[in-house]
Amino acid sequence: MKIGVVTFPGTLDDRDAARAVRIAGAEVVPLWHADANLLKVDAVVLPGGFSYGDYLRCGAIAAQAPVTQAIVNAAKGGLPVLGICNGFQVLVESHLLPGGLIRNEHQHFICRDQRLRVENVDTAWTNQYQLGEEITIPLKNAEGGYIASEETLKRLEGEGLIAFRYIDGNPNGSMNDIAGLRNERGNVVGLMPHPEHAVEAGFGPDGAAAMRSGLDGLKIFESVIKAVVNA
């Protein structure tokens, strides 16, 4: 089981995503932005950060990178792809997921432990959760406000394409409290919160049992291993 973790110039959470993949039990394959060769990976993670300095628009330049073009093509063929934060922005800019992400409504960067509800478990990245499960995942972004046209929102809601929703407070003004989306096929998932920061005891969000004990992000990476094995 090989999972590719992409590094663009300005990517920040690539080492964290790689650690999460390892903890979940898969092999990490680093993918470089300038190289369109996906090295036969079974799935891809687009990690968080400020690819290309967030110049132009968050994720807009990364969407044009050689590696992204290859990932978009492969995703259309069913390759599981996860976009976290800046990676979610790249997926939206690549039109693998609809809508857009804009500046948080309060205009500040926000870093906090965020409560989420898992809204759909029929995807390559969420199949290990229970439907409606409530989880805590660190959130950290300045451009996390999800927007879409009324028509798109209706379709997202109607077709069950919302993967995660913010609960106990919408942190950034996202429409319909949307924290993450899936595509129709279920192989592509994008979300603003950072599941790779909730995979290792001692370094995650505060949990009910103890300080920094939260591991709610791990199931995302375990889900894709399950999905690939069963495929």
Next chain:
Amino acid sequence: MSQELNNSVAAVDTVAVAAATPDKHQPWKELGLKQDEYDRIKDILGRRPSSAELAMYSVMWSEHCSYKSSKIYLRQFGEKVTDEMKKHLMVGMGENAGVVDIGEGWAVTFKVESHNHPSYIEPFQGAATGVGGIVRDILTMGARPIAVMDQLRFGAVDNADTARVVHGVVSGISFYGNCLGLPNIGGETVFDKVYQGNPLVNALSVGALRHEDLKLAKASNPGDLVILFGARTGADGIGGVSVLASETFDSTGPAKRPAVQVGDPFAEKVLIECCLELYHAGVVAGIQDLGGAGISCATSELASNGGAGMRIDLEKVLKRDESLTPEEILMSESQERMMGIVPKKDLKAFIALVEKWEVEYSILGEVINEDRLYINWHGEEIVNVPPRTVAHDGPVYHRPVEYPTWIDALNANSVNAAGLNRFADNATELAAQIFEVTSSPNQADKSWVTNQYDRYVGGNTALAQPDDSGMVRVSEETGLGIAIATDANGRYCQLNPYEGAKLALAEAYRNVAASGANPMAVTNCLNFGSPENPEVMWQFKQATAGLADGCLELGIPVTGGNVSFYNQTGDVAIHPTPVVGVLGVIDNVARRIPSGWQDEGHNVYLLGTTRDELDGSVWSEVVHGHLGGQPPVVDLAGEKALGDLLGGASLQGLIASAHDLSEGGLAQALVESSLRFGVGVRVWLTEIMERDGVDLTAALFAESTGRVLVSVGREDDVKFVGLCEARNVPVLRIGVTDVKGDDALLSIKEVADLKLTDLRDSWKGTIPALFG
């Protein structure tokens, strides 16, 4: 830049021209030099300097770069040390940052630096580039930067200008630090009207490296190439270092066009990864970042440190603006640039790596076997100087020192002498004061600030705000990690700068120990008023002596630091604010200690002794608006014993939580420890009052040092108390932790039952209400 300098560069002022026109008038005064300094430059060179040489000497001999007023005092940090203290020191003071051996083949480097003056003029970019600069210092040592912290001082919350500075500074740090991918693990935010026109923006960074990766800023092998890489050189920050940092803000003074640098964190992030790959490939023999004084500093320091010379063709510098003059290029403080010394045989590998990261570079020249720095401009020699005279032989001042005329009266005006109402018999009033103190701007929750910073990135953050220190894992294999805490109390230092500096050291030391780490090294950022004021120099002399003596007593060395003078508006200086950072090591971050209780039914102990010490306290400020008397007494032997006890107890897993007592005293610590996880506590104070002979006011609000509040599981009780007694650390059981949830209480017997929900609302509400 003055008209004269512009005119003088219209035709290039070469070394030959300088030799031929000895009497030409030069704008040395406008560049901040004194007559005797200008004369000395002429003595060194045997002629007048060319305008490029004048530019170099003026920036390198400025207060900011040369430490000319502070040097004679900073020496004691290198002198008041024992061999034992130096045992773990791989690189001491004088380099970009000190390096400490933390074992297992790992080393860490850390330093704190000021960016005060630019941050008042342009808070966003001033603070942003402050982060950028300190991170490059860490990178220069061969280390991967692993965390940042910020020590901020702002003006009064009710002053209309404060919000401008707060918003700018916090967003600048957020913008730059978050984009670098460095967790922000803590810091300080203090408001006081003394910082109104002089906010303090200090930035700390820490990095980790394998022993063999250590890099030094020196060029010692003739023939090696001098390569400038990273961002292009522009007109930003020209003269910034000497003009901004060496001139006091004074509305009646001459108008100076501010020259604040502009930062691009994306360029710096790419530069970090690029440099780490260059180090790993072993293709740089020496490296220096470009910060204050830009190329003037990098070339002269690299050559001087390496005992060699350099020949540079300055026109090869890649520029953002082709109209820049050679003098401007030498002085430019454009950010995100590095200068590498690369052996010719490694050039190909060097180029392959910088091109991989799409980082621009230009080969400026090479290292030569001669004690000379030659700089040419299109074939004409414009600089010909001994590098050491620029980099290290700057002026040394013995500034006049005077005991302040006002300080005896201030010290005499203690809480008791002033007859302040202590409300010692009025439990209702004291309960109200707990709310007043903990919701005051300096004691209130700072998460409005820290939530704008990424504390998770890297996946190694073991502790961050609001715990006592920030802690980061260094080795994923073993869990080896480091903890850092910084402290400074300007009010204490105003009362007594010698004791005040020791108090800052003691508190940072205690904070690190309370997190379970073993304190090992010290950095500092000394923020003071004008050195031209003899009373300020007295404060500086006292504070540096206090810090050096304190470090000697605790047995931990100062590894580096920074001085920021001229923090004053008109004649009014800030309170002396020596920010002290202590670095600790922990063998496994898994045994770190949080600052609040997580479980019901644990015993709560107060370690240390409470004295009637309310002078300079938060209570005296918040309740009475008073500052006078003497700060609390420091007992460093006691601090050491306390630290050793906490380390020992943590190793045995006896402590569930630990929180140091400092500003706001026991009341503040009880509130914070309860709110950390929302777990209540039942506390009684009578035994403290009886044992230590203090009244209720002192028991709640005194800021006596050497105290820590700990919670201990019942099963570890006997062992823990035995350990305290064996080590002679005063220990007193003062409470039991209670339930969590909406009904949780901080119940202080015979004082009040305070609902945690109410305490949280008031503690958390202050800062958002002011700035949110």
